Amino acid sequence: AQSVTQPDIHITVSEGASLELRCNYSYGATPYLFWYVQSPGQGLQLLLKYFSGDTLVQGIKGFEAEFKRSQSSFNLRKPSVHWSDAAEYFCAVGARQAGTALIFGKGTTLSVSS
Amino acid sequence: DAGVIQSPRHEVTEMGQEVTLRCKPISGHDYLFWYRQTMMRGLELLIYFNNNVPIDDSGMPEDRFSAKMPNASFSTLKIQPSEPRDSAVYFCASGSTANTEAFFGQGTRLTVV
Numbered sequence: 001a002q003s004v005t006q007p008d009i010h011i012t013v014s015e016g017a018s019l020e021l022r023c024n025y026s027y028g029a030t031p032y033l034f035w036y037v038q039s040p041g042q043g044l045q046l047l048l049k050y051f052s053g054d055t056l057v058q059g060i061k062g063f064e065a066e067f068k069r070s071q072s073s074f075n076l077r078k079p080s081v082h083w084s085d086a087a088e089y090f091c092a093v094g095a096r097q098a099g100t101a102l103i104f105g106k107g108t109t110l111s112v113s114s
Numbered sequence: 115d116a117g118v119i120q121s122p123r124h125e126v127t128e129m130g131q132e133v134t135l136r137c138k139p140i141s142g143h144d145y146l147f148w149y150r151q152t153m154m155r156g157l158e159l160l161i162y163f164n165n166n167v168p169i170d171d172s173g174m175p176e177d178r179f180s181a182k183m184p185n186a187s188f189s190t191l192k193i194q195p196s197e198p199r200d201s202a203v204y205f206c207a208s209g210s211t212a213n214t215e216a217f218f219g220q221g222t223r224l225t226v227v
Contacts, residue, residue, distance in 0.1 A: 032213055032214060034215070036218075041220075042220055042221075043118070043205060043207075043218035043219050043220045043221055044157075044205070044207075044218040045218070046215055046217075049214070049215060051214075090157065094212075094213035094214060095213050096213065097213070100170075100212055100213050101145075101147055101159050101162045101170065101212050101213070101216075102147075102159075102213065102216055103159070104149075104156060104157040105156070106155075106156035106157075107156060107157070
């Protein structure tokens with residue numbers, strides 16, 4: 001069965017430090033891959049997505065993610081975290097065949113300390 | 115575009131009452147999704163529609179839950195009767211495909227007491 005694992009439930013990073021959030025997926029073939037961010041009381045906003053091509057994708061707010069097929073991973077990174085990045089982050093996968101909806105990981109909560 | 119619009123934003127109801135959550139998708143999107151978010155289970159897909167037709171309702175927890183999409187601009191998720199374990203944030207999302215980007219509403223926080 002398809003699944004998405006985000007191993008870290010909660011991460012705390014100092015402001016200005018680098019960030020990496022982990023995401024591993026289990027799928028029959030290379031899926032479409034996504035990272036969403038959810039601020040408190042808000043819906044989910046797309047940060048970036050990978051469909052094909054360059055395995056390093058750039059997103060909004062200075063985030064990037066790298067697809068590694070050999071590791072079935074799609075980790076999210078940011079070189080320097082800002083206090084406003086504190087939120088919950090979700091990794092999601094979508095099958096390449098039409099008609100199947102996205103599957104989400106359980107999320108990682110990011111806290112930023114000053 | 116105003117994005118996906120959900121109403122109400124918050125709902126508190128007593129156990130046994132009927133609850134109806136509403137969603138207006140982004141104009142032109144052919145897919146509409148209902149998700150439920152809880153601390154224990156994360157973000158679960160309940161049901162999704164394509165061109166107003168339900169495609170996959172395998173995530174609907176039980177018969178107390180029903181969803182309709184009478185036209186391209188409106189969908190409802192109904193719980194009857196509601197139970198305390200239904201307390202969660204319910205999200206509606208829409209997209210032009212099922213398996214690429216989904217645009218989320220701000221959610222409805224449901225509390226059943």
